[in-house]
Amino acid sequence: MKKRRIGTALVYFICILLTAAAFFAKDFVLYDFHMMPSDYEYKETDQERLMQVDTSVWFTYGSDREVQYGVSEGISADMLMIYAKTEEKAVPVSAEDLSPIREDLIGYVVAAAPARELDLDGDGRMENVYDFARADFGAHTYELAPRAFHLQEIPFELAFEERKVIQVFYQGEPLVGGQVTVTAADGGQKVYMTEEHGWIDGLPIRNIREGFTVRYSPDGQNVYRMYYAVEDYAYFNEHFFRAQIPLLIILLLAVTGILIVYFVREYFARKDPAYAVYSREKPGFGMGNKAGKGNSKFLLVRWLFLIFGFFLWTYSGKLLGQGQLFNQVAVPTFSCPFNLDQPIESSCYYLTHLPVLFMRNWEYVVVFLATLVLFLVFGGRILCGFMCPLGFIQDLFDQLRRALHIRPIPVTDRMNKVIQPLKWIWIILFLGFVFVGGDFCDICPNKVFSTAMGGWWVNYVLGGFLAVPLLAGSFFIKRFWCLMCPMGYLLGMFYKLNLFKLKKDCTSCTECGACYNACPMRIKSIYTERGEVIPSRYPFMRKKMRDDKVTPSGYPFMRKKMRDDKVTPSGYPFMRKKMRDDKVNVQTVDCLMCGECIDKCPEDKALSMTFCGKAFYQSSRETFMSKFARKRGDGKE
Amino acid sequence: MAEQIRSNRQRELFIKKSTRVAASYLNRAMALSEMPDAAKPFFGTLENTFVNLRGISSCTEDSAEKGKHPPGIPLCAESSAITRKHPPGIPLCAESSVITRKHPPGIPLCAESSAITRKTIGTLCVMVPAELIYAAGAMPVHLCSGSNTAYAIGDDYIPRDACPLVKAVMGGGKIKALPVFDQCSLLVAPVTCDCKKKLSGVIGSVKNTVPLHIPPLKKEDADTEVFLRELYRLVPILEKETGRQITPQSLAEGIRTVGEAQYEMSEFLKYRKHAPALLHGTQVMVIMNAYAYMPADMWAGQMHKLNLELKARLSQEYFISRPNQPRILVTGSPISFPNIKIPLLIEEMGGILAADETCMGERGLYDPVSVIDTSFDGMMRALASRYTKPCTCPVFVDNSQRVYRIKQMIKEHRIQGVVYHVLRGCLVYDYEYQIMEDELGKLDIPIIRVESDYNEEDVEQLRIRMEAFIELIKLKEYAKNKEAPSGHTSMRKSKERM
Incomplete structure (x- = not known):
């Protein structure tokens, strides 16, 4: 009884602590990827002109931290005006400032070609053409400063916002309702209308990575074009391995946590008369006995599904072809959508950022909600058991414990009742945190797994720390997180x-x-x-x-x-x-x-x-x- | 000295009477038609235990095979250790003149074996994990006795209203003439019903006893936890007794050993479910009772042979019953050898004992251990869960699952009538009769409550009641068969009227 009261008190204390800490999540920094623009080399491209791309100036990324510029015939590199951003403002720089990059610059660079008169639409009349190109020296998944330059000299610009959308600015304001033409790397052209936030909605992440040009003509006389490409990293290069560092830190902390739990548990178990018996089993690697061995093919299939789900939500987007195939479809599993290599996105981002969802156009919202409801109602938590990458990681840790012959912490029904408040606090934070100005992604313990394993440089704050108890817990308790998973609860609600x-x-x-x-x-x-x-x-x-x-x-x-x-x-x-x-x-x-x-x-x-x-x-x-x-x-x- | 003579005389009398009763019951069970040949070794085991008064041969099948046994002769070793323990002046074993009946051919007598014998640990009730005892290198023996003679002796030590089983256990412990009892170095006595509870205290004077607390409730995790503590407490006691440590490996091996017997039994149940029956239920009761006195692996080996024989019978459509013979289920108080008069009466009166829900029968072996986690603790938890949760013993406060179990058995075994056996003084089973009657009434299955004791005085009355019950079932079936066509005609008539 006393134990139970202590347990309940502890759980409530953790709940309050979690809520309080969530508001200061940004102050708990587990790992901060410092963009190091100085690592980049700035030089002229050795490639031929990107023939298909509808611009006269462009930036591409080389294989080894290079930003390469290219210009079409008729203009030379000297004629380019280069602007870069410091943490406060945008300043004009020279090419020398970029190789190596000046200390105060954070790596956002825009090059402007001189205005020219060209007949682009072929109607015999010359238009004033303003060409720009943009490059980011370093990772693009986090922001040190606003991405937009808002300079007089760059009236038209693009910025990569909200994980995966391109925001268009015209004369310092988001371009709302403008008709823009997007030319993709393969030469395909498509006309988009920009959203109320200046977003080009529906532009596949594949195109964003391969490079694209946005052309906008406000009056038919002036034509603005900007070329932009988001750097894409191959697997197993230095960038990929460096992305694993926070994961290694978390694993190290988790192992420490597991050891602490193990020894504390042993210490307290010593008072138990049964200790003399069960402590005979020493931890160590081994196949163990076959007493509990199942021979179910079904569970094997489940494992295959879990592995498949893990690859699907971590690597397959890049392996199948660049980025997301189905942009709007959202499957409610707990895989971090900051990893953009998902062919189908996890719906957790928009569920935790409901206002952002409604910033998108209604088609997106309808498809999102329709697929979400479809999975919620007809799929249910079978997704947790079969597809969730976090479930896979937890199951792996459980298997690791079995292999090490360490006894689990049995979850009694009483203990399960005691930890229920944790589930409720997670659900409240999951759905409601955004309305009080928070960001669930800062406290999400899952953020680190899909992103780091997929080679993404994402900064980890409080959520990274919370991943440590998650891993340590799932070592001793099978599917520890699932006991309190807010997403799983939403999925399970319609089980009937x-x-x-x-x-x-x-x-x-x-x-x-x-x-x-x-x-x-x-x-x-x-x-x-x-x-x-x-x-x-x-x-x-x-x-x-x-x-x-x-x-x-x-x-x-x-x-x-x-x-x-x-x-x-x-x-x-x-x-x-x-x-x-x-x-x-x-x-x-x-x-x-x-x-x-x-x-x-x-x-x-x-x-x-x-x-x-x-x-x-x-x-x-x-x-x-x-x-x-x-x-x-x-x-x- | 006079005391010594008196007790010796009492012992002689006991042996004379008990061996005769046991032999006669064995004979009667064997006399039921068409006994499978592979069932004979089970009879042999009980014969050795109760007629020849030998100790348990606890050698394993493997070690026996190494001892170059002639094939086909089941093993029943006479260990020298037991002989030494045996009190002097008491006739030993088969050559004794008390056995009047002829030894039937085919039942092997004891063969001398060089096999290593294990210690035996006595157990009562079905809640003692046999897996733990095997893991400690010993062999469990169920001491829940059905001996009328031991009952008569136990009557002096146990109050009048206690149940005969408890008296028989006490008597068996006191008389020191049954090697099964004397061989056991330790008795693990679960604290289940009131009679067993006091017994585990009283019998401590004659036997080294460990009471094992059974939680009266079992749904909550905390209750299982209580039993888990008990099992952990039991481990060092067993180890001290056998001198062997229970390791995770040996426990896993113990689970596998018992699991093998359970596997063979689950195979056997498939044949038992068959209607018309492939073998007599009384013989099944003997087989299940033999498990109490045989090592699990040996029992499983014999069971495998029996299964093969039954399989052959099934393929040849060789049935021992007619299709319309009433199929009866026995449930209630333990039916332990030699007190198998109820099953015998059922089958001698023309019924078929198609299933039993008793603790010396199916219940003890039916549920397998489902190991979830392979750590030592995990296996112990699996044991604690298996020996309390599925147990349909009425000592548990809420035992509604027994009703479901019986309903399931009725469905699977195609039962037409239920005999509810209550031993005199067995209150817990008597309590549940009312519920059972109501529930079976809903299913339209007749049920009869049979109260009996460990004596043969009530056999004739029971015989009449059994006969009447079986006739009732037959009539019911007849009426049901007749009803269908008559209902049809009445419908036709009403149509004609319209």
């Missing part, structure tokens, strides 16, 4: 509508509790559920119906005759199949559909996972028992 269901045949169950012990989410009802109509749940049920407990539960309004056990279903051929069998959906908000319970269930068909009513994975006594079978001869001796 999900197409995937976890059903239990209550007559087959012996209540052995194996499913409950195996469940990482500690769902107790899975083994206590007996499919009985509990009258208190149905206050408006007719008394007659309430009186007898009958098996086909969940159908309190079914006719009594139908509900009665004595009635053979054959008498009611048109009764829906669902009503006829007494299988009960034992899913709850927490159920990850990971299938561990079915793997550990020794009863035939007691638990089954269904898709649209069709069972595709069932518990089987034969499969369960066969791991105990000994190879024998055919007994003819």
